[in-house]
Amino acid sequence: MDEYVSLILLGKPGEGDAAFKGRLSDLWTHCLREHEMLFEQVYAEMSAFEKDGDRLTRRYLIEADAAAAIAPVLRSQGMEFEPIDVADVYSKFEATPPDWFWIEH
Numbered sequence: 351m352d353e354y355v356s357l358i359l360l361g362k363p364g365e366g367d368a369a370f371k372g373r374l375s376d377l378w379t380h381c382l383r384e385h386e387m388l389f390e391q392v393y394a395e396m397s398a399f400e401k402d403g404d405r406l407t408r409r410y411l412i413e414a415d416a417a418a419a420i421a422p423v424l425r426s427q428g429m430e431f432e433p434i435d436v437a438d439v440y441s442k443f444e445a446t447p448p449d450w451f452w453i454e455h
Contacts, residue, residue, distance in 0.1 A: 358431060359377075360430040362430075365405070392410055393453060394445035395410050396450055397450060411445050
């Protein structure tokens with residue numbers, strides 16, 4: 351069975367929905383073009399933003415093996431994220447609609 355870990359990307363303090371969506375779109379477009387194998391390890395995206403204080407967040411499930419490789423890509427694109435806990439694993443059955451979108455590859 352595949353194991354996934356949670357990746358939580360952080361918006362900038364006070365950043366609105368549209369701006370954060372735009373930065374996320376730019377990030378994943380970059381990953382698709384420059385790091386296709388890594389992008390293919392992103393399994394699901396939470397369907398709604400969450401809040402952490404004055405920051406929006408977006409949660410993803412990624413293959414556990416991708417955790418170490420994705421961190422430098424995120425940093426190079428100016429994206430902040432919560433530390434990835436590789437010991438806290440999820441199955442694909444925990445990412446179900448309507449709360450999650452499965453990412454087509």
